[in-house]
Every structure is written in C-alpha cells, then in structure tokens.
Amino acid sequence: MQLQTNISNNFAISPFNEYYLPSINRHTFESIDSRTIYNKKFKQSFASQDKLNIVVGLDSGLLANYILEQDMAIGSKFIFVELDEVLPLLVIDIPSTQEKHVKIVNELEFIELLKKEDIQLYIAKGKYEVYASLGASSLHLDAYTTLLNRIENKIQDEYFNYSISFNQKIFFQTQLENIPDNKTPAKILKDTFKGKTCLIVAGGPSLDEHISWIKENNKNIFIIAVSRIAGKLAKNSISIDIITCVDPQEFSFDVSREIFTLSENTLLVNSYHICPKILSQWHGQSVYLGQRYPWSDSNDHDNIITVGPTVTNSSIRLAIEMGFNRILLSGVDYCYSRSGYSHANGTVEANLGPSLGHNNKWVETYAGYQAETPIQLIHAMDALTDEVKNYPNIDFINLSASAAKIDCISHMTTNDIVLDEFGSKKKPKSISNEIEENRKILVLSLNECNEKKETFNKVLKLTKKALVLTKKLSSNTLKSKVIINKINNIENKINSEYSSASKIIKTYGYFEFSKFLTTRETEIWTQSYINKMTIDYYEAFSNICHNILKLMTQACEKVEFRILEIDSNSLTQLAPTWSENNQPGRAVLWYKKKNEITLNSNEEKTYSNLKDKFNEDITQVRNDYIKILESASSMEHVYKKIMGLNSNKNNYGLSLTVQNLLPLIESDNEAKRLYHLALSFQLSLEQQPQEALDVLLALPEDLCTEMELKHIILLALKLSKLELATANLVKILAHSDEYMPQYAHILKLQGKIQESVNVYLDYLEKYPSDTQTWIKLGLFMFEINQVEASHTAFSNAINADPDNQVAREYLAELTRLMNTPQ
Template sequence: MQLQSNILKNFAISRFNEYYLPSINRNTFEVIDSKTFYNRKFKTLFSQQDKLNIIIGMDSGLLANYILELTEGIPDGSKFVIIELSTILPLLLIDIPSELRSKLVIIDESGLDELFKQDDIKLFIAKGEYRLIASSSVSSRHLDDYNTLLNTVESRLQNEYFDNSINFTQKIFVRTQLENIADNHTQAKELRNKYKEMVCIVIAGGPSLDDTIHWIKENQDNLYVIAVSRIAGKLAKFGINIDIVVCVDPQDVSFDVSRGMFELSDETLLVHSYHVNPKILSQWQGKCLYMGQRFPWNNENDFDNIPTVGPTVTNSAIRLAIEMGFRQVLLSGVDFCYSKSGYSHARGTVEASLGPSLGHDTLWVNTYAGYQAETLIQLKQAMESLENEAKTHPYVDLINLSSHAACIEGITHQSTEKITLHPLVKSKLLSDSRLFTTKENDLNEVYSECKNIKNELLKLQHLITDAKKLTSKLNLDAKKTSNTLDKVDKIEFKINKKYKKLSQLIKFYGYFEFSKFLTTREVESWTQQQINQMTERYYEAFSSSCDQVFKLVESACNKLQDRINELGTTPFNTLAEQWKRDNQPGRCFIWKKMHPAYSFSADEQLLWTELNNLYQLSLTQVRQAYVDTLHTGSAMEHVYTKILRLNKSQSHQGLALLVHNLAPLIEKDPEAKRLYHLALSFQLSLEQQPQQALDALLALPEELYTEMELKHIILLALKLSKLELAESTLVKILTHSDEYMPQYAHILKLRGKIQESVNVYLDYLEKYPSETQTWIKLGLFMVELNQAEGAHTAFSHALNADPDNQVALHYVAELNRIMTEAQ
C-alpha cells in the first residue's frame, strides 16, 4: 500500500476569514493568521534591499498577498520570484498591480529556464545577492512534489551561481587590482627557484590539520612553512613559526577569516595575489610580494611573474611552493572534503566553532583511507586544478600527510612516521633589501603611468560617446543608415588601432553589460533594425563600462597620491581622516614605521588612540553577515531537505554519515533528535531492515512526531503487517489532514471493522464529493459486500464527478443489469 497524500483542490476559510488549501497548508492558518505568521518569519528578511528572494510555494496565495501588502512596499533594488507547482498555480488567482510586475514574478517549474536567462536574475545570482526561501507549505515537507521542486531549484541555483559568477566576479578582480596598485610593489618571482632541493610544508585549514599540528611544531626547524592566511593565527598561537603566509581572495570575507595573520611576527613574508582584499594588503605591516599582474592593462614587467592559481588559496600556495623550487612539498589540512564528523575546517576557526556542516548540497569523493567523504562543488574544482598542477610538474614530490584527505591523482599519501627530514638552512630573504622595490620611486612611476591611462581613457570615452550618438539615430532615418554606419565603423577602427589594450580591458571588465547586446537568433534571420539595435546596445555597454573603468583608475591615482603623501610631510591628522574613510586604520602603524622619530601632539595622540581602537575592533569583531551565511549551511531545515534528498536517491551511505554526525546533537536540540531518528529509519529501510527502521521511529518521543514520521510509521507498519499500529497512527495523522481518511478507511476494512470503514469513506466523501477515485474505492468495497445498491450509488457519484470514467461506466452498466435481472 502506497501512503501518498494527494493535493485536493478544495479551499477552506479559516477562523481569520482567510482562504487556503488544507492539502497545502494543513492547519497552519487555523492556529494563527497569515500576516502575524509571516511577520514573525519573514518581516526582517523581506525588508532588505538589493536582494533576489526566490520562494518555493505561495501558501495557497497567502504569501504572495503578504508580499504585495508589505508595509514599506517591496524594498528598493529587491525582487521576489515565487515558484509554484504547476498543479496548484491554476487554482490561485493573484492580481499583481502593473507597477509591481517587475518586482514580483510568479511562475511554475516550467518557467525556470526562461527565468535564469533574464539579465537581472543573472546579475543577482552572479553577485551572490540571492536566497532560496521555503514557504510554510514547503517547510512542512509533507508533499513530495514540493520536496522535489525545492531540490531542483536549489541545484539549479548552485549551477547558475558558478556559471554566472565567473563572468561577473571579474569586476571585483579588476576593481581590487586597481585599488591595490598603490600597495603592490615587488613581484613574487623574486622567490623563483630560491629553494631548490629543499622540503616545505603547505598548511591549509582542513580538519586533518589537527592530526598533524603537533608533528609540524616538533619538526618546524627542518621545514619551510607556507600557510594559507585563514589558518595563520591558529598556527602562531600553537607556537609554529610561519615563513610565508599566502592570501588571495578579493572578498571582504577574506579579512574576516584571515585576521589572525596580523599577529604574525616581522619574520613572516606575505605573498598575495594582485587582487587580494585591499583591507588586508593596506594594513599588513611586514614585507610582501604579489603574484600575477599589477596592472589590468598589458604591462611587460609582469608577464613572467608567478601567477595566482585558483580556485582556492591552497592551489596558489602549492603553486608558489613549486615555483620556489622545493623538491618535496608536504600537505597538511589540504583535505578538499569534510571530515567524518561533518567538519569543513580545523579547530579554532570560525567555521569549526559553529559545529559540523550538515545541510549543504554535497558531492562524494574517495579518500586515501578508502572511504567516501562529502565535498562541495568548489572544492571538487580545486581538486581538479591541483591534479592538473601535479601532472604539469611531475618532478615535484607532492605528499598529503592525511589519509582522510580526498584522493588526487599525482599526489601520494604518507603518514608523518614515514617522512624523513634533513636539517634546513633558511635564507634570510626578508633582510635582503635588494629584493624589495624602493617605494618612493615606484609610487611616482606608477602614479605617472596611471595618470597617462586616465587621460587615454578620457579620449577613448569621447570617441565612444560620438559613436553612441550616431547609433541612437540609426532607426530614425533609414535613408541615412548606411552613411551613419560608415561613420561608426571609422570610429571603431580608430578605437581598435589606437586604444586596443584599453578597449580589451573595458570589454573584459564589462562582460556582463556587453552580453546584453548579444542575441540568440541565427545571423541569417537578423533584420537591419535588429542589427541597428544591437549596435546601439554595444556602444551603450562600451560607454557605461569605460566610465566605470575611468572612475576606478581615477581612484587608483588618488590612492597612489595618498601613499606618496604618507612618505612626505602631510599632517598626521589629514592622513588619519583618510585612513578612517578607507576603513584602513591599521595604516597608522605602517606610517609610524616610516616616521619613527615623529612626536605626536595631544590631539594627534587622541587620533592615534582612536585608530588603534578601530584596528583592534576590526581584528576581533566577526561580521554577523558571515556567521549567518555559515549558519545557513547547518540549519536543521537544510538538514531535513538533505535527508529527503539522500533517501530519494537511495544513498544509505550518505544517510549513515548524517546519522553519525547528528548523534552528538540530539541531547540538546529536539529538532536534531527528530532528524536523527528519521534519517536512521530511512537508512535502515534502504538496508532492508524494516523492523529496525520502525523501531528507530518509535523510539522518538511522540511530541516530536511530524506528519513525515507518522507517514513512515504507517508505511513500515503495513509492510510488517502490524495493522493495529497502522490504524492507531492513522488516527494521529488525521489531525494533520483529511487526505488520509481513505487510507484509514482501508485499514479499518482490513481489520474487519466494516461499518466503521464505510462510515469513514462516507464522512470523507461528504466533505470532498468530487473525489472520483475514492467513490470508486467505496463502490468496489460495496461490490465485495454484495451491496449492489450502495455500489451503484457510489459509482454514480463517481460519474457525476467524472462522466468519462471507464471504471465507473463499466460498473454502473453491470450493476444496472444485475438489479434489472433481480427484479
């Protein structure tokens, strides 16, 4: 017997005078009115600006109406997209005012492809300014169709993010590259082949670091230590001296997770990407070298620098070790997968302090120990990149010290006991002033170059503006179109000849804007009007992107002037105000090193104290936005979704791992306890142990049961022929929905409670007279009881609801014949 709740199309009116579908929302809105319910759950969330809110299900239309009636209106820059089941959407009539149709969109699953093609949707996703929200009907997880839709959209969003973010995030790389021009002085290529035939260790933040950290401390004198920035603080506190710390991420979150690196001594060298987060680079008080290109336009000085390798900082750190000439590179904390306990990072990190990551949509990879572990799609990409690195540099011996790390071809595993180290003499790179560029000359030269580029961009913008004006007239006068296009072509020729490099930079930076003028139509089908329109859009994108790049170069010039001022006699209070505006209070320490003999006035001393306090606060205060993002991955709501996904894909191994990781949480968290028993039951069911699966659910306190647990107790009870348990549990599940009444009637019939069974069928059909299949079930039941008249009545009702139903037509004809013969 399949216990599947159906979506009944009957509306009810709550005691708060709100229409809803009981099949969708059960009794939720009988207990509380929708506005109060949504205010508690979504008011703060829905008030945020510049967010894409993708909502699965609209709670019988109540959630859509709530959005339309938001007190402050739909926030500026935000958009709501509701995705409803195609079986439900036609039942709900939502009148969206014309002025809000660009801000609130309602589609079914068939509209997903078209949705993800839209420019504004792509932009929200690429920027990561989106969130997936489950309505009340979806959160309850009682309808499999909603579970499937939620999983489908979640997977699509993940894929769309990776596809779109690649094109969009180049903006942040160019932006930080230009902002860092003032602080990128010396290239990392100065380290190339400086450590031939030596051994180093690259330390990342994976959970296996905790297994090797003591060995690293004991052997650090014989190891050249390269650490990624997020783990540097932990290593320093543990007493491990770091030779090089590597940092690459341009995002602000990089500062949040890397702040421990600022505790390192002056003996540590920072090697960073050209696009590292400016808040890190501008406040680093030690020496540093940059990887990659300093300038976003072609520059001959940068072509042979050590490159930044993605997608993670670990990839760049390993590439750096290879370029430095080490013959053997040991890896610690380079796991690229979760631990068996569900942790993604070593102890002492923000991520680890929040507990195991249990709710992410993950992939499975093999470990050196032979078992499979979970990983994220970006870590899988990092593995593939590292595999390629190993193939490209086969002469370097890459060894992972952890058996719990993900297997990567070209990288072997050895335990620390098998590693033989020899005395290491570290060269004093930091004391070699010849390696590091003299800042004053460098700043003046780069300032001159940036000013020249700014002037060139101004001239280029004038040409683009001329072309843009011409293209705006193309469709106004068809006779002059050819002449106008000739003029535009001449301007384009001049742009490509004289400003080729800058033009390429602008198109790279403005990829997203330029993509808008492209069309999916075949070239042969283009009309002249469409060609004109595309040409106009092309120059609009060119103009907009050129203007943005000009402002960035202008800002870079200003930053360079600020750095030149720091070297000179500009008053301290003037510099201090600039550092505060830039959110870089730690520059005061760098400035003091450049002016060791400077004596502060009383007012300046107050300013110094303020800057110091701001700096210390930035090193201790974790941004709530980052913590909230991490919490999302472990929210029990996401864990529930994952359990359902694993069960549907019949992954008993995935369920077993989740059961193992939920176990430590069950004493303190009732929801974790419920999910533990549910996952365990699913796992045992997949392993063909129905009695143990049933016992796992029955061990759960009854007050924690939801509809999902009750449903599966019934299914398992039926499988094990425990009809009494099935009946008593069906009584409980009926408090959630009338939809289970036909199944209850069927169980009563199986238990020989004939009249009770008939009464339940009739009670149900009195409420839902259009339920054809239930009328047919009752009719067949009456046939079994030799109740011809009752059967005829049931089948006739079925025909009233569905006149073409072949089963009902057959039985009515047959019963008419029997009753006629009986007369």
Template sequence: MSNLWHYPYGIIDELTAAEMAYMTGQSPIQPIFSVSQYGETVLPGVNRKLFDNQPSSRLFEQEYPNLFDTENHLQVIVGLDSGLLANYVLEHPLPAGSRYLFVELDEVLALLNIDIPTSLASKVEVLSLTDLKIRVEQDPLPVYFTKKATRVIKSQGAKYAHLAEYVTLCSQVEKLVEQQTFKHSIGLTQKLFIRRQLENLPDNILPAKLLSNTFEGKDCVILAGGPSLDEHLPWIMANQQKLVIIAVSRISRQLLTHGLTPDILVSVDPQEVSFDVSKEMLRLPKDVLFVNCNHVEPRLLANWHGNSLYMGNRFPWEIAEEHGNIETQGPTVTNAALHLAVKMGFSRILLSGTDLCYASSGVTHAKGSYEAAVGANMVVIGEWVDTYQGTKAETSVQMIYALEALEEEARSLPDHQHIFNLAPQAAKARGISHLPTSEIVLTDTLNNKRDLLKLLASGMDEEQRLKACVDAISALKQSEHHLSEMTLLCDEALKYNGALKKTLKSSGHSESYHQSLVARIDGIEKRLNEKFGRMTYFIKFFGYAEFTQFLTTTDSSEWRQKDMYVMTDSYYQAFKTSCIGLKTLLGEALAHLELRKAEYTKGTEVSVLMRGWEKHREYGRARLWLNTHPEMEHLHQEALETMEAALNSMIDAKPELAKRIDKLNGMLVHVERKLLLLKNAGNQVGLAQMVTILRGKAPADNEAERLFRLGECFLFELKGNAQSALNALLQLQESQLTEREYKEMASLGLKVKQPDISRLALSKLIEYSDEYYPLYASVLKLTGQYQNAAETYLEYLNKYPGDVVTWIKFGQFMVEAGERDMAISAFHQAEQADPGNAVAKHYLSELYHQ
C-alpha cells in the same frame, strides 16, 4: 446497517496496492481533488486546506506582492499550487522581458492540465525538473543568469512541503540556478578585484616571480584550514627545519596558538571578511614572507611588517605574459598556494588541511577557527565526494570547484614534481595521491630557508620604493587622460545615435544623411579600438556588469530599427559609465600613492601621515615608518602609541564573521529539510553523521531530540530495519510529534504488522488533511473497526463525491460486507463521477445478476 459485519468473504487483512504505495512513500500523492467554497479545484495532498477560507488570488497577492514588478527577470517558481498559482500568473499582465518557469513534481504534473495561451507560451512555461535542466541552457535564459536577473520562488505547496518530495525539488532547482548563475555571471565581480588591485598599488612592489625555481629538489608542506590540519601539526612542528612551510593566512590564529611559524604566508581574497579571518597574521614574526595576490584585502598588505611579494599583474590592464609573474590560481587561497609551490620548484608538495570536504563529524574547519566555533554542519546541503580512505564525505559547491582546480594543477605538473595529500579523509583528487606521514622520509635540513627568502624579497630600499610610487603615479595619470578622451568619444557616439533616432520620427532626412551618421559612429568605434586598444579591451572587462545591459532577452528575429538604436545607446552608455567609474578608482589610487610617496619622502609632516593612515586603517604603517625614522620616535611618541593601540584594537575586535557564526550556532530551522534530502537520496553516510550530531544536542533541546529521532528513523529505514525505525519515533512524547512523524509511524506500523499503531497515527493525520481519510478507513477495517471504517468512508465521500477511487473502494467494502444495495449505490456514484469507468461497470454487472 446493523448486519453490516456479517462477512461472506471473511476479514480483509490487506490494504490495496495503491494505499500501501502511498503509506510507504513510494507514491507521493493521492489523486484526490477537492473544490473550495470559491469554486477552486485543489489537490489536498499538495495544499491541504490552505484555500478553504479565502480565494487563492487573495492569498497570492499577500504572499507574492512583487511577482509582477520587475522587468527583464527570470522567475523560477517551484510548484503550481494545484495549478492555481499558474492561473494567477496567466491572469496578470506580465512585465516586459520577464519569464516565468514553473517546475513541478512529475507525479503532480500527471494530475494537472495547465492550458497556456499561445500568446504567452514564450513567457510562461510549465516544466519537470528534467525539462528545466535542458531549458536553462537554451536561449535566451543564459542572459538572465549572466545579469544575475533570476529569482527562485517557492509555491505554497513547496513552502510547506506536505509532500516531502518538494524539499528535494526545491534544493535541486536552487542548486541548478546557482550553478548557472556562477557559470554565466562570474565577470560581474571584477570591479571589487580591480578596486583592490588599484588600492594595493603602493605596496605591490616586488613580483613573486623572484621565487621561481628557488627550491628545486626540496620538500614543502602547504597548511590550509581543513579539519585534518589538527592531526598533522605535531608532525609538521617536529620536522619544520626539513620543510618549507607555506600557510594560508586564515590559519594564522591557530599557528600562533601552537607556536608554529610558517616560512611563507599566502592570501588572495579581496573581501573584507578575509581581513577578519586573517588579521592575526599581523602578529607573526616579520621574517615570515607574505606572498599576496594583487587584489588581496588591502589592510593585510598595508599593515604587514615584513617583506612581501605579489602574484599577478601590478596594473589591471597589463597583459600577464609581458611580465612573466607567477599568476594567482583560484578559486581558493589553497589553489594559489599550490601554484606558488609548483613554480618555486619543490619536488614534493605535501598538503595538510586541504580536505576540501567536511569531517565525518560534520566539522568544516580546523580547531581554533571561527568556523569551528559553530560546530558541525547541519544545514548546508552539499555535494558528496569520494575520499582517499574509500568513504563518502559532504562538501560545498565552492570546494568542488577548488577540487577541480587542484586536479588541473596536478595534470600540468612536470614529471619531477609530485603532490601528496597527508589526510586519508580528504576529498580524492585525480593526480594527487595520499601519503601518510609515517611513510615520509625527510633528509635535507633547510636551516637557511628564511635567510634565502629574505634575500630574495628585500631588494628595495626606501629610495627605490619612492621611485616605484612616482612611476605608478605617472602611469595612472596617463591612464586618466586616456579615459577622459574615451569618455568624450562615447559622448560623440551617443550624440550621433540620438540624431539617428530622430530620423525615425521624421521623413525629411535623406538616406545619405542617415548613412553619414552611421559612418561617424563606426569611425568612433574604430578610433577607440585602434588608439586605445588595450584600455578599450580592459574597459569592457571592468564594466562587464554595465555591458550586460547591452544584452537582450528578445530574439534577434524580432529586432526592429528602434531596438538597434536602443542597443547602441546602451553600449556607449555602458562604455562611458565604465570609463567614469574606472577614472574614479584611479583618483582614489593616486591619493593612496601620494600618501605612500609622502612616507618615503624626508621632511613630511607626521600629522599628514597619521591622517592618511587612519583613513585607510593602516595603523601598522606607523611601526614601519619608525623602523626607517627611529630618530622621530621621541618627538611623536604619544601619537605613534595611539596608532599602535588602534592596530591592536583592530586585530582584537570580534569580527562580523564570528558574530554571524554565533547567531547560527544551534539553529535547527533547516535541519529537517536536510534529513529529508538525505533520506530521499538514500544517503546512509550523511544520515549517520546527522544522527551523531543531533544526539549530542538532543538532551538539552526538544526540537533537537525530535530531529534526532526522525533522523534515526530514516537511517533505520534505509537499512531495512522497520521495527527499529518505528521504535525510534515511539521514544518521542506526543507533544513533540508532527505530521512528518505521524506519517512515518502510519507506514511503519503496517510494515511491522502492528496496524493499531498505524490506526492511531492516522487518527492524528486526518487533523492535518482530508487526504488521509481513505487510508484511515482502510486501516480501521484492517483492525476490525468495521462500523467506524464505513462511517469514515461516508464522511469523506460526502465532502469529496468526485473521488472515483474511494467510491470503488467503499463499494468493494460493501460487497465484502454483504450490503448489496449500498455497494450498488457506491458503484453508481463512481460511474457518475467517471462515466464509463470499467471497474464500476464490472461490479454493477455482477451485482445486478446475483
């Protein structure tokens, strides 16, 4: 090959269109296959050399040990691993009622042919993302989402994401599954809400409807926990006598720091974390009115030392319309506070801290909150919304739902009421305008607002509270009795259904006997509905999780008589289990009511109260009890001081949320994924925010510096400035560079006509994957290293003799070099790998006629 470099056609100075598309990210994968020593065909662009040293089945056994363990489950698998993972699933017995959906990139699907046997077509499907979005709405998939019986699994190709497009695909699939699960399984969380509502019965005494239309024509401001709260606090403090201040409980810590006392405090969440973020409210003055949802975290309500009103129904099985109380509107406490303000009749409702999106700096909450301690959001993959100032801002899925609820509230407003958001950077909500504080004129002075609230909410003395407890105890005992009767009826139905199942195994029973059993079961169902109608309806709501087991993923056309009996069993077993579960909660609620009854009863032993307060972590009850029994203080001073110390200790303890946030602080493990998603979405605003955040962390952390430069590179690329993008990466030390940076450098070097940079980057990339060899050879040729280019082509083709495209490229190279015999050999190899290849035939015809 000594005369190889005497070109009759001059030096080639361009890569092929396909190579340029791949190098610049317009085509995510090279159509190159390799065969492992185990005879398995692999796409190196997807799986690199993962299957070179062990068969795929052995690796999959290690990586997915529980893939076939769970019945009636939906497994959504992102990626096919060159088809090997699909084959692995198809070769195994699949658990009853389970389905496996593979979701793959369109470009990879075009290269693969997965043959699914007809017998498994309803169990295993291979889909594009577009197909998946349609499929999840079709039966029986919604049943899996309802039961929360789903799992998203990453293939090895998606896990390592050598193709950056897998990052986006995984994110989109996870988000789709999350949305469908939220949509279909919302009823599964009801038990916690009902448990809390029953726990709060002793203290949910007065309804919030006492506040209805009490402030018509007045102005109020709702303080929530978004970043904009910090900007508005000075104006609010200066005008606090002209506004009714309604604050969400989670900002109590910040309010105490600033010395701002709200008039009304609102809390709704039943989870324990709600106490963690709101417990400083117990140090606010007692003339603040606490308006709580009926299912609020019980320690906030039981330990509160001022007046309180509850929203919603007092008893879980009550019908809201019968009592006309102000309902809790979700999904956030801010939505509930807004609904309360509307019902109170305010003409102007101002929103502060209701951003429902992250600040441009990435900060998610106002200063002083536990969430603010973690710093800017770098890992949450959110949605993007419009703000009042015309920019885009990132937000979470939960805040999207809150925004929709906010818009729904605004749509139903009467004409004389208006809602305004004080923050221009807040997410824009239809029906709610932005109003800067500089344009607000406040005229009314509300000096008596606290007195009015106190008057409305303090209508119960100790004797009346005692009666409320006694009445609640009576109501719960009656419900307990009804549940016992309903449980016995379920047992009867299960007995008759058991007899029906036996008729399937025996031919000695008459049709009339069979029909009599069916009639008895029908009679039980009728009795449950007629005698216990309201409680029967409520049991199905309470036991939603149990009743979903009655649902099946089997098509109704395939039901057999045996299946019908199994479903009847499941139905009455769910009924019975739910009755027993609710009865247990009623027993706990009764014990709690008895404790409160003892508080309001003269002559109760203080030691009995102490034990009860400690059990429920209601240490603040001691202070309340002393308020009505001051003569007892000197007799039990030490014990009462112990309770006060326990309350302070509980408030001061560092909550689990803060500990988790500390752990998250500074974590960079998911940042690259977010950068890739923002780049793939063309989101310059998001990338600019990430670059700003990472710039601050870069000086102290090598990984943060790498991610900062990578983010800078992506941002410059989206702006069309390839040279600046390349310069950003060239700031990094070689030890910091990964495949991601090398690939960007290879592409950018070509764009800015610095092929030597591309050559150096590709010399590193071939250490990651053989797929880069043809590109490396092309760039070697482009930079005049013709001998190395030819050797690189041949080294690659020796390993991948079936790569038709590269044989043709090498043949063209030989034609240009004047090496006729080697060119003919290359085109013959291409034709052998792909018989009838038109390009190879054309070149061979030309060469043989020379």
C-alpha cells in the same frame, strides 16, 4: 498498502474566507489568516531591493496573491516554482503591470528562465534567495522537498558559473586599489629553493592530525601556510616562512585576521587582487603574484601568477615556481571530515560546529571512503589535477588519508616521510623596505596611473561621440549608412590607437558586452534591430569607461595619499582618510616608520582610537560573516538534506548525518527529531524495518511531526502491526483530513466495518469532489453486499467527475445487476 500524501483538487475555505488545498497546507490557515502569517515570515525579506526572490510552492495560490497585493520593492523580481501536478489546480491572474516582476512556472520553465540576461545578472551578483512556501516547508510532501533540493542545487551551480565571469569586476577593482601597496613582484622568489622540501598548510580538518609532527620538524621544512590557518600554527609555536592570501572579498579579512599577530619576519605572498583591507594594514614584507596594473606592464609580465580557484592552488603553484622538488600537503583536504567539519579546530567555521546542511557532492578519499565536498572544491581539485600532471619531476604528497584523492598526488603518512636538514638559508630573499625606495616606486605609479587616466578620458570622449551619432540612426537605410560609416571610423580609432584600454573596458564589462551576442540569424536583422544594438553597445561602452575612470581617479588619489603618509608628520592630516577607508592599522604602521614621533594630546587620543579599532578588527569576527556560516547549518537545511539523501537512497550519507547529529541531540530538540528520522531512514534502506520503527517510537511524542507519524504508519503496515498503524493514523488526522481514507481502509482490514464506513462518509461529506474515494467506497459497499449504497457511491463519483470511465463501468454493471430478476 502505501500511505500516500497525494495532492488532490479538494479545496477548503478557511474561517477568513480564503480558499486553500488541505493536501498542501493542512490546517495552516484555519486559525490565522494568510496575510498575518506571511507578514511575520516573509515581509522583511521580500522588502529587499534589487533582489531575485525564488519561491518554491504557491501555498494554494495565497502566497502569490500576497505578493501581488504588496508594493513591489524597487528592482526586485519573484519567480514561483510549482509542482506540475499543482499548477493546473490553480488560477492566478497576474496583472499586466506586474508580469515583468512576477513569474509562475514549473521546474522546466524555471530552467529556461535562468537563461535570461536579467535573471543571470541577479544570480551572478549573488542578489537572490530561495524560499520555501509554507506548504513546501511543512515537511509532509516529499515532492516539495526534492523540488526545493533540485532548485537550490541548480541555482548553486548557476551562481558558480555566472559569478566567475561577473566577478572579474572585483579583481579589477582590487587590483587598482592595491597599486600603492603592491610594490615587489613575487618573481624574486623563483628557483630559490631547488632540491628542498616544502610543506603547504591549508585549513582542512586533517591538519589537526599533523600539528605535532610539523612542530617537531619545523626547522627542516619550508612552511607555506594559507592566511586563514597561520594564526593556529603560531599558537602552536610553529614558525611560518610564507603566508599566502588571494581572496578579494572582504570576508577574507575575517578569516585571515590572525596573521596580524605574526612576526614581521614572515613574508606575505599575496595575489594582485588580495582584499585591500589585509594588504594595506600588513606590517611585514610582502610580494605580489600576477600583474600590478590591469594593463600590460613590462616589469612584471614574467611574474609568478595567481592560479585559482583557491588559495591552496596558488600556494602549490608558488612552491613549484620556488623550485621545491618535494611538496607535502597538510590540511589540503578538498572535502569535509567524516564528522562533518569543513575546517581545522580553532577556525571560525569549526567553532560553529559541523557543516550539516549543505547540499554537497561526494568524492573518494585516499582511505577509500566517500566524503562530502562543495562544488567550489570540485573545481579546485580539477584545476589542481591539471596543474600537477605538468610537473612529473616533483613529488606531490598528501599527508592525510582523509583528503580527497587527486591524480598525480600520492598519500604517505608522516611516519614514512624522511626529511634532510634544511640548512641555514631558510628565509626567502630580503625585500627592500627603504622609505626613499618606496617613495620612488609610488611616484612612478602615480605617473603611470595619471597617464592611463588620460587615455581612458580620450576613449570616453570618443564613445560619447559615437553614442550621439547612434541616436541619429533611423530606418532610412541610406542616411543610416552614412552615420554608421562615421561610427565605424570612431570604432577603428579606438581599436588601433587605444587597443589596450578598449580590451580592459571589454574585459571589465564582460557581462554587459555579452548581451550583444545574439542568437538571431543576421539575414533576419531589421534596420531598427541593428540600430538598437548599436545604441545599446555604445551606451554600455560609455558607461563602463566612465566607471573605470572613477576607479582610476580613486587609485590616483590612493597613491597620492601613500606619498603624503611618507611626507607628513601630522596624524591629524592623515587620520580621517584611514578611518574612511576602514584601515586603522595604517596609523600603527605610520607611527612605527616615523620612529615614534611625539604626538600632541589630541593626536594621541586619535592614535589610541585608531589602534583600538585595529585591535578590535583583528580579534573579533564580524557578525555578518558568522550569520552566513550559521544559516547553512540551520536545522531546516539539515532536514532538506536528509530528505534528499533518503530519496537518492544514499545510505552512507544518512549514516554520516546520523553520526554528526548525535552530539547535538541533548541540547537541541530539532536535532534530536532529525537524528531519529535520519537513523530510521538509514535502517529502512538497510532492510531493518523493525529497528527503523523502534527508532521512531523512541522519539518523544511531542517531537513527532507529520513526517515521523507517516513513517511509523508505513513501517507498522509493513510489519503487519495494524493496531499500531491505527493508533498513529488517529494522531496524524490532526495534521490533515487526507489520511481519513487510509484510516477507513485499516479499520476495514481489522473487521471494524461500520466504523470504517462512518469514516469514509465523514470524509466524503467534507470533500464530495474526491472521485477516487467515492470509487473505493463503492467497491467496499459492493464487497459487503450493500448494492444500493454501492450504486449511490458510484453515482456520486460520476457527479464529481462525469468523464470518469471506471465509475461509469461499475455503475453500469451495478444497474444491470439491480435490474436482473433474482
């Protein structure tokens, strides 16, 4: 017997006069009305502006109605994704005024919606969230759990794809912002360590296995450490030769903040688009990867480039360019540890515990077992594979067996590594840090930026002129032809005289310009369609050029301010800008370079406040970053993951989850429940039904949800333990009436005929439209020779569903029997 929780079309009416499907929402709306529940659970989140809200499940239509009755937040949209079997049961009228903002779709229609430009823009900007309706999050319907998993995976993949192109903007913005602080190109490091061994240290969990070995061999290896792990090495008295940092996002400062405690002798090698909050406050020497300016610049076109998508990929390219012939990797895991950790001990991520709730991919390790990894690291592995195969003369060696296996990178343990003496020349080339030299560089930068600003001003004037002309376009082909000729002349001038600026505008505005790629065949273009495309094109051109000019102006102001820092001896003059730019550490740098000039009492107070703020920044992680990390390991996410692993029959994944939940079960009841559930699933997949049942029976009764009771019943039936199945069916009825027919069936199997009939009748009195259960009762009555009762049951089945052929055939047979003389 299967214990199905099917979605039936039987509606119930709550005491608050709300219609709902008990097979989806159980008793949720019996004691509290839906509006009150939704206000508490969703109101704050749904009030966010400019956000795409993706909701899995409609809660029998009540959640959609709740949204339609609210004032819609500016710029927000809602997409409800519902199961195919539920949509036909619901009738939801979306007013024409809200059709643009609210969509109700099935999974296939949702995938089509993801191709729309406005939806892509929300996803690319990360301005979206996936929610589970109450029915979808109440754990009793596997169909919702798997749908939620699929939707989240799809969105995660789409975000990764869209954000790559959309996020070009942040690279450009930080490139301009970093102009005053990117002074020396990294190419001065090229081929400086030919024939030597380098160790690249990243933040993966395997680093902890190698710390002692690194410390012992510190003198004979050149160490390049990614910024997030540099502090950990320093705490272990390991000296670092180079720190690498590439990420433009502000959270990069949170994970890299410990680099500010390192020696000034450590060289920072940063991408041109490093988070400005890091670069502007760095107290040592630095060199940059890539190009200083977003336009072509003869001084650094041959510079060492940044390669993505991770800082580790860039670090490996740096080591290759520096001439090392053997590159060792530690903490370069590209996957989670067996215990679910994504990073080495002591990092923010590791301090929060294992990453249990992510929907990840699986990769093979050098040790031969499968490990979890997020999609970003899959891309990083692919990029690294392509990179290292181009350098067959370099030995790439990963020191960890628990790292993801990558073609052309071998694995060796530290015991098998033989190191030569490095020699005395271990430090990279010295970089000029003379104040006058810096000033010269800044003045040249200012001239460069002002010159380019003027170019963009000219382009803006031309695009505005073209835009005015586009507004005069009409359906009159001859008139439009004259105007289009004028517009084409302007376009030709932009492309010939200002090609570099035009290229930057189109790269920066990649997402906006991609909208002009149309799938329509040119022969079906109408004049009005062409006119509209032309107007939209120049509006985008003009807006993007205007935005770039704003950024250029800010870059010029920043360069001017850096010159002022050199020239000024007044802290009062400088402090407001440091505070406004959230760069208090610059006060410390300025004070040091001024050979600690005498400050007056007001300046001393200001300096002390800025210094304290900087110390706070580099010692405390912002709560915003911690919240992002914590949300991924919430037990709700862990539950969804367990259900996904079970539906995919991923026994190994379940065993890892069980292992990782074990340390949490004493302090967290939800972790305890999920531990028992995952272990039971694991044992069931291993064909150990008795052990799987014992695990669930060991769970305290007050922690059992409908899901655990359901699986106890299924296992009990499998093992022919009818009494146990009956006892738990009685308990599960508190969650939903839909289990009553199964309860009646088990009573029948136990020979409790009258009790079974009574349960069937109680159920059908509540849900008279359940055709299938009327048919089951009809067959049951016939079995026990209650022909009239059987006839009544089949008649009721036809009343509920007049087109039901099965009921009609049985009824005809019964009528024939009843009319046949005995």
